[in-house]
Amino acid sequence: MISLIQTAEGALNESHSILQRMRELAVQSSNDTNTESDRAELQKEVDQLSQELSRIGNNTEFNTQNLLDGSFEGTFQIGANEDQNLTIDVKDMRGQELGMAGASEFSETVTASGSTELVDGTYTVDGTDLKDSNGNVIATTTDNLTFTSTGTAAETIVFSQKIEDGKITIQGGEATATAKFDNGGLEAGDYTINYSAGASTITDSNGNLVASSADDTIFKNADGDTVLTLDAAATTDMEISVGGVDISSQSAANSAITKINDAIETVSAERSKLGAYQNRLDHTINNLGTSAENLTAAESRIRDVDYDLAAA
Known part of the structure; x- marks a missing residue:
């Protein structure tokens, strides 16, 4: 039993180190000496660290x-008689439960219906506006699905999922953007939505079933919990990625510091609980050893008394 506790505690020690590193990266990213490109590189490491948190949780x-x-x-017998036992439970220590998994993202490339006004370039989604690098509005949207150019040509870009922030890149008549969805339970990593009308599923990078849907929009895991809700029903296979806690901007990194602190405290509390169990069991073992020794001594005295009486 002590070996079981030590195995769990040893894994949590590594999780603790990972969270400390994530906190360092969040503090670094919250400093505006970093450029957007710098933060993108920092985010890559956070994404990988979040995946490792989940791998440790899934594989320990x-x-x-x-x-x-x-x-x-688990219930463990720590005495010789009925109900002399101890029950131990260990909380979910994976990245999602610790708040270290980010939003679910789907990168979509669609056709841009013209190149007169929607010319090649990278644009920023700002609410209901699509702006160029100079802040000029080149297109607007009412539903974040269809973006219509502000010129007389009224060229359009139509996405299947809402693009509410981030960038839209237009190149060679195609527009690419990333849609983000609330993450209800997916660990950091890559997933595939396998489209099948009325029976779509989500599998992880190893092909394991993660969730299923009866309407191709709301996906639930085996416990019936909703892990992903699309803006519009899937009509084809989709690649979904889940990163780590967001540190891609100054404000996001600033908020992430608190989230990571909370995760560190959660892991510390669980390690403390396991350590307390282990210390208790050490004393239990010592006590049982003493009891066994005293019982042996008592049995020996009784045998000696019986022998002496028989001899008399």
């Missing part, structure tokens, strides 16, 4: 039993 096992995905609860 003792005798084939997973210890850190929230499913472990």
Whole structure:
């Protein structure tokens, strides 16, 4: 039993180190000496660290039993008689539960219906406006799905999922943007929406089933929890990616510091609980050892008394 606790605690020690590194990156990114490109590179490391948090949580096992995905609860016999036992549970210590998984993202490329007004370039989505690098509005939208140029040609870009922030890049008559969805339970990593009318599924990068949908819009896991809701029903296979906690801007990185601190405190509390269990069990073992020694001594005295009486 102590070995089981040590296995869990050892894994959490590494999770603790990962969170400390993520905090360093968030503090660095919250400094405006960094450019957008700098923050993008910092975000890459955070994304990978979040994936590793989830991998540790999913793969830490003792005798084939997973210890850190929230499913472990064990009862251990610590005495010789009925009900002399101890129950131990370990909370979910994966990235999503710790708040270290970011939004679900889907990169979509569609046809831009012209090149007179929607010329090649990279543009920024600002509310209902699409602006160029000089802040000029080149297109507007009422639903964040269809963007219509402000000129007389009324050229359009039509996405299947809402583009509410970020960049739209136009190149060679095609427009590419990233749609973001609230993440209800997906760990950091890459996923595929496998489209099948009325029966679409989500699988992870290893092909494991993660969630399914009866309407191609709302995807639920095996527990019935909604992990992803699309803006519009899927009509084809889609590649979805989930990164780590967002540090891609000064404000996002500033907020991430608090989120990471909370995660560190959660892991610290779980490690403290496991350490307390281990210390208790050490004393239990010592006590049982003393009891066994005293019982042996008592049994020896009784045997000696029986022998002496028989001899008399």
